[in-house]
Amino acid sequence: MGSAPAPANVREICRARRADGPAAVLAIGTANPANCVLQEDFPDFYFRATNSEHLVGLKEKFKRICQKLGVQKRYLHHTEELLRAHPEFLDHVDTPSLDERLDIAKAAVPELAAEACRKAIAEWGRPAADITHLVVTTNSGAHIPGVDFQLVPLLGLRPTVRRTMLYLNGCFAGAAALRVAKDLAENNRGARVLVVCAELTVLLFTRPAAEGALQFQTLINQGLFGDGAGAVIVGADPAVSAERALFEIVSAAQTIIPDSEGVITMHLTKGGYGGNISTRQVPELIGGNVERCLVDAFEPLGVGVGAGCWNHLFWDVHPGSSAILDKIDDVLQLKPEKLAASRRVLSEYGNMFGVTVIFVLDELRRRIEKGEEEGAPEWGVMLAFGPGLTVETMVLHRCVEQGTGGGAAAEKLAVA
Numbered sequence: 174m175g176s177a178p179a180p181a182n183v184r185e186i187c188r189a190r191r192a193d194g195p196a197a198v199l200a201i202g203t204a205n206p207a208n209c210v211l212q213e214d215f216p217d218f219y220f221r222a223t224n225s226e227h228l229v230g231l232k233e234k235f236k237r238i239c240q241k242l243g244v245q246k247r248y249l250h251h252t253e254e255l256l257r258a259h260p261e262f263l264d265h266v267d268t269p270s271l272d273e274r275l276d277i278a279k280a281a282v283p284e285l286a287a288e289a290c291r292k293a294i295a296e297w298g299r300p301a302a303d304i305t306h307l308v309v310t311t312n313s314g315a316h317i318p319g320v321d322f323q324l325v326p327l328l329g330l331r332p333t334v335r336r337t338m339l340y341l342n343g344c345f346a347g348a349a350a351l352r353v354a355k356d357l358a359e360n361n362r363g364a365r366v367l368v369v370c371a372e373l374t375v376l377l378f379t380r381p382a383a384e385g386a387l388q389f390q391t392l393i394n395q396g397l398f399g400d401g402a403g404a405v406i407v408g409a410d411p412a413v414s415a416e417r418a419l420f421e422i423v424s425a426a427q428t429i430i431p432d433s434e435g436v437i438t439m440h441l442t443k444g445g446y447g448g449n450i451s452t453r454q455v456p457e458l459i460g461g462n463v464e465r466c467l468v469d470a471f472e473p474l475g476v477g478v479g480a481g482c483w484n485h486l487f488w489d490v491h492p493g494s495s496a497i498l499d500k501i502d503d504v505l506q507l508k509p510e511k512l513a514a515s516r517r518v519l520s521e522y523g524n525m526f527g528v529t530v531i532f533v534l535d536e537l538r539r540r541i542e543k544g545e546e547e548g549a550p551e552w553g554v555m556l557a558f559g560p561g562l563t564v565e566t567m568v569l570h571r572c573v574e575q576g577t578g579g580g581a582a583a584e585k586l587a588v589a
């Protein structure tokens with residue numbers, strides 16, 4: 174008889190299961206519906222498709238608003254044809270249409286999400302079956318089994334993939350999903366987490382209100398938001414030569430801005446989404462609180478980034494609208510090119526809720542690869558905002574030695 178094995182030390186078991194290094198972004202994929210709308214043509218489309226041409230003054234006001242949002246182009250799943258087939262979508266206050274809108278989202282969101290995921294998986298270069306965890310987030314749906322479940326057969330993921338579904342996180346959904354992925358990757362040695370965020374604005378579509386409190390909010394909703402999906406593969410300790418780390422996720426924090434409840438709200442109604450965006454307060458509150466969020470994120474890291482040197486970072490800011498980006502520029506005294514990736518994504522795709530920060534990350538890596546990021550900063554930040562008002566602050570470290578999993582997170586700031 175051999176001796177019994179020594180009792181397991183639970184702490185050691187847990188420690189052995191953790192990754193050695195920080196979570197890193199290993200690949201990014203994006204997708205949009207085929208239907209592209211130009212902002213300059215959109216007021217004509219919108220007032221025609223909603224039988225609202227008689228509201229001549231309101232259409233002129235909508236044109237002025239559209240010019241102020243920073244958007245040139247967007248992609249929308251809903252076409253004039255789809256809207257003709259659903260006249261109930263024109264009146265989201267009195268006519269029930271939630272079921273029909275959710276049916277459209279149920280079919281289209283997984284397809285759009287899968288397209289972005291396939292691109293990320295192709296870039297990653299490993300089989301889809303090597304994905305161990307899936308984190309999905311959308312505001313566009315309310316089904317169980319949800320998009321996470323649909324993606325398993327669509328992508329050929331293993332049935333044992335560990336799924337997390339985040340519904341209704343507003344515009345901070347993408348950053349929240351990445352924050353969850355960071356913890357999963359760092360606490361499960363070898364984990365490869367597929368994060369995907371997908372949005373369709375078909376739940377938001379309605380005709381302009383001839384008068385009343387909803388009028389301005391409706392115009393903002395129709396002029397600002399766009400459809401898309403963004404996927405990211407997150408993992409720690411990338412395999413040398415088999416995987417390429419783009420950005421290490423050094424820290425991830427979430428905070429509620431004081432006295433902000435009700436500034437951005439969203440809920441499902443019989444006609445799609447209800448809710449409110451206090452468009453004058455949002456830029457002010459973000460401007461008044463952003464520096465504290467940044468200091469709280471960078472100070473504990475001791476990497477020499479703090480107040481007065483924000484221009485030494487690269488920036489992935491959720492482009493809620495150009496007024497928000499202008500406010501951040503102003504408060505932090507950023508050089509004009511610092512928010513160029515955020516501004517470009519807003520201009521080319523509109524505000525795609527939580528998807529947008531993933532597009533900005535993709536744009537940033539392209540700019541860095543092409544040498545378009547002045548000074549090629551090693552440290553950067555992702556900032557996302559959403560209902561609450563909630564701010565997500567994620568510190569990123571650009572991986573310098575491509576193909577080896579990147580540099581150590583303790584590297585000192587390379588001054589731009």
Ligand SMILES: CC(C)(COP(=O)(O)OP(=O)(O)OC[C@H]1O[C@@H](n2cnc3c(N)ncnc32)[C@H](O)[C@@H]1OP(=O)(O)O)[C@@H](O)C(=O)NCCC(=O)NCCSC(=O)CC(=O)O
Pocket residue numbers: 234237238241242342343344345389393437450451452453455456492493494495496497524526558559560
């Ligand atoms: C709404 C704006 C484009 C307005 O731009 P400006 O302030 O520069 O322009 P402006 O004052 O001339 O306003 C343009 C026209 O809109 C009218 N207007 C402006 N604000 C108004 C309001 N609150 N109520 C009613 N009308 C308003 C003006 O009277 C004017 O009409 P007239 O031309 O007739 O004189 C901007 O303030 C903005 O982008 N705000 C932030 C938007 C936002 O909150 N985005 C976050 C989305 S939510 C998100 O991203 C997260 C999430 O959802 O979770």
